[in-house]
Amino acid sequence: MIAFGPVPSRRLGMSLGINMIPPKTCTYSCVYCQLGRTSRMTVERMRFYDAGEVLSDVSVKVGQAAARGVDVDWLSFVPDGEPTLERDLEKQIRGVKRLGALYDGFEPRTAVITNSSLLWNEEVREGLLQADLVSVKIDAVSEDLWKRIDRPQGSLRLGTVLRGIANFASEFKGTLWTETMLVAGINDTPESLIAVADFIESLKAAKCFLSVPVRPPAEPWVRPASEYGIGLGYHILRDRKLPTELLIGYEGSEFARTGDVEEDLLSITSVHPMREDAVEEFLKESGESFTLIDRLLAEGALVENVYGGNRFYMRSLEKAK
Numbered sequence: 001m002i003a004f005g006p007v008p009s010r011r012l013g014m015s016l017g018i019n020m021i022p023p024k025t026c027t028y029s030c031v032y033c034q035l036g037r038t039s040r041m042t043v044e045r046m047r048f049y050d051a052g053e054v055l056s057d058v059s060v061k062v063g064q065a066a067a068r069g070v071d072v073d074w075l076s077f078v079p080d081g082e083p084t085l086e087r088d089l090e091k092q093i094r095g096v097k098r099l100g101a102l103y104d105g106f107e108p109r110t111a112v113i114t115n116s117s118l119l120w121n122e123e124v125r126e127g128l129l130q131a132d133l134v135s136v137k138i139d140a141v142s143e144d145l146w147k148r149i150d151r152p153q154g155s156l157r158l159g160t161v162l163r164g165i166a167n168f169a170s171e172f173k174g175t176l177w178t179e180t181m182l183v184a185g186i187n188d189t190p191e192s193l194i195a196v197a198d199f200i201e202s203l204k205a206a207k208c209f210l211s212v213p214v215r216p217p218a219e220p221w222v223r224p225a226s227e228y229g230i231g232l233g234y235h236i237l238r239d240r241k242l243p244t245e246l247l248i249g250y251e252g253s254e255f256a257r258t259g260d261v262e263e264d265l266l267s268i269t270s271v272h273p274m275r276e277d278a279v280e281e282f283l284k285e286s287g288e289s290f291t292l293i294d295r296l297l298a299e300g301a302l303v304e305n306v307y308g309g310n311r312f313y314m315r316s317l318e319k320a321k
Contacts, residue, residue: 002054003061004267006072010247011135011177011209012111013073016061018096019267020049020086021079027117028082029151030139032181032222034215034273035080035314041153042085043118051091058096062106064259074133075099077112084118090127097130111135113179117156119164125171135177135209136165140187141199149186162199169203179209179247180233183222188229193236201240208237211247215273216305216312224248261286265293266301266315273314 002020009015022040025048029038058075065072075096077083086092093110100108111133118124119136128134140146146158169176178200182188187196200208210233212224225233230248237244265282268274274282283290293313296302302313 001263001267002049002057004264005061006065006070007268009074009076010211012076012133014071015074015076015078015111016058016065016072018054018058018075018077018092019079020054020077020089020092021081021083022048023080025081025085026115027085027153027156028115029218030115030181031149031151031186031219032183032213032217034213034217037218038081038151040081043153043155045085045087045118045121045124047087049086049088049092051088051095054092055095055098059099062099062108066106072106073109074111075108077110077131082115082117083112084114084121084124084128089124090130093127093130109133115150116165117152117161119168120160121164125164125168128168129172129174131174133175133177134168134172135179136168136203137181138165138178138196138200139181140192141195142192145187145192149181149183166202169205176203176205177207177209178203178205179211181211181213182225182229182233183213184225184229185223188225188233190232190236193229193233197233197236197240197242200237201242206243208242208244209247210234210237210244214248216314261288262292262296265296265313269302269313269315273312276311276313279313 002018004017004019006014006016024035024038025040026038027043029041062072083089097108097110100106109132112128112131113135116136139149141162143158180196210230213222234244234246279293297304300316303316304311304313
């Protein structure tokens, strides 16, 4: 199940996700990651899925959404790991863009959400130039904080990563966004926020998002930045005339259906943990009962956890392999 959704995104409206990296294969092991700790840490690019296979799976999902009258705003590369680890990412982006010729009125826009760690690689940058939108992550610009919050693969160096981001920003003709995840006690201090804002200012991004963990994180001690820290970060960026927005709310529960309730639930929750009320509404609209969730939990296909006073359901990463 490479394609999933469409799902409501805090950034991209109704987004059809493309999950083309095996579970938790990443260059980072971020403390706040909603999918848990990285199990396969690497910076080696390889082919995980054939570009034709990705195109076929996305085409099916687009067709299902169109048949149900569900508009797809974006085709988003938001996998279980770092998307730029896929060697054929450029081919995959070019491939899904061709879907516009198959469906009347559909003009596919492609987005890639990257942690930015491989932008020092020229081939990675060239591949991403094909996307319509790229969101780059910038959680910290000091070595100590970067290692504490993002926990990078050992060969990576922050200076190299930051230069890669700057080079890509100067080359990219599409829409560039930045995102900074604020974790209490790590990168929500005035010093860290000012340093991040200074770097982001040089990128000329179309939007600068400040976000906080809203789903269960990899490490149980992780907490969202305080309202004070969030507000401070917002004002520091806005003082530099940066187009800043906050991502601190819940997306809602309007998850699209394709007909197979179990497959839809497992596909969505493999990269997008669903809150209990969203699951209940999803099941109600699909004519299913919560018995389905009980069964998937008993089979180990789903796991549940509690964060911020809410219960979430996520696909078991072991089952997803």
